Amino acid sequence: MASAAAKSPTRLEVLSLFRSLLRTAHEFSDYNVREYTKRRTIDGFQSNRSLSDQQSISAAYANGKEQLAIVKRQAVIYSLYAPKVKSIMELKSV
Amino acid sequence: MAMRAAILRHIRIPVRSYALEFKPRELNLSGGSLMRFMSSHDEHLTKEEVVERVLSVVKSFPKVDPSAVTTDVHFQKDLGLDSLDNVEIVMALEEEFKLEIPDLEADKIDSTGLAIEYIYNHPMAG
Numbered sequence: 286m287a288s289a290a291a292k293s294p295t296r297l298e299v300l301s302l303f304r305s306l307l308r309t310a311h312e313f314s315d316y317n318v319r320e321y322t323k324r325r326t327i328d329g330f331q332s333n334r335s336l337s338d339q340q341s342i343s344a345a346y347a348n349g350k351e352q353l354a355i356v357k358r359q360a361v362i363y364s365l366y367a368p369k370v371k372s373i374m375e376l377k378s379v
Numbered sequence: 380m381a382m383r384a385a386i387l388r389h390i391r392i393p394v395r396s397y398a399l400e401f402k403p404r405e406l407n408l409s410g411g412s413l414m415r416f417m418s419s420h421d422e423h424l425t426k427e428e429v430v431e432r433v434l435s436v437v438k439s440f441p442k443v444d445p446s447a448v449t450t451d452v453h454f455q456k457d458l459g460l461d462s463l464d465n466v467e468i469v470m471a472l473e474e475e476f477k478l479e480i481p482d483l484e485a486d487k488i489d490s491t492g493l494a495i496e497y498i499y500n501h502p503m504a505g
Contacts, residue, residue: 296462300462300463300466300482300486301482303463303466304466304470307466307467307470308470311470311474327463327467330463331463334461334463
C-alpha cells in the first residue's frame with residue numbers, strides 16, 4: 286500500500302512514463318491494439334491532468350506503471366502470433 | 380607445387396597507397412546542403428524535405444490549427460498545447476523519421492524550429 290512517505294512523482298517522471306507507454310504501444314504488430322493503446326494512454330493522462338493531491342497522483346502513477354508492464358508483456362505475446370496480412374488501415378494506398 | 384609458386388610469382392597485384400585527406404565536415408546550418416566527404420550515406424535528407432515533413436506531421440495533429448503552423452512556432456506558447464501534447468508530437472516525429480530520440484533531447488524540443496534542426500542534424504533520419 287502506498288505509505289504516507291511515498292514520494293509524489295516529478296513532472297519529468299510522469300512525462301517519461303507517458304513516453305514509455307507510447308513507445309511500447311508502437312511495438313505492437315496489431316494495428317487495432319496499437320491504436321487503442323495510444324488513444325487510451327493519451328485519454329488517461331489528459332483526464333488526470335488536473336489532479337492536485339499527492340495521493341491520487343501517486344496512485345495514478347503507480348497504476349500507469351502497472352499498465353506499462355502489462356503492455357510490454359502483451360507486445361511480446363502479440364508479436365509471437367503476428368498476423369501475416371497487414372490491416373487495411375496501414376496500407377498507404379489501396 | 381612448384382608450378383603454383385611460379386604462377387603466383389608472375390601474378391603481381393600492385394599495391395597502391397591512397398593519400399587520404401581528412402577534411403573536417405562543414406556543417407552549414409543556414410540552409411545549404413551538408414558536405415560529407417567520406418560518408419556512405421549519400422541520401423541524407425535535404426532541409427526542405429525535413430521542413431515539409433515536420434510541418435505536415437504537426438499540422439495533422441488534431442489539436443493544432445494548421446494555418447498557425449510555420450517553421451518557427453512554439454508548441455506550447457503559440458499553438459496552445461501542453462507538455463503531454465508536446466511528447467505526443469515528438470513521438471509522431473520519431474515515427475515519421477524512424478528515429479529514436481532520447482528523453483533528454485525530446486524534452487528540449489519545444490518548437491518546430493528546434494524539431495527541424497534536431498532532425499536535420501541527426502545522421503539516422505530517414
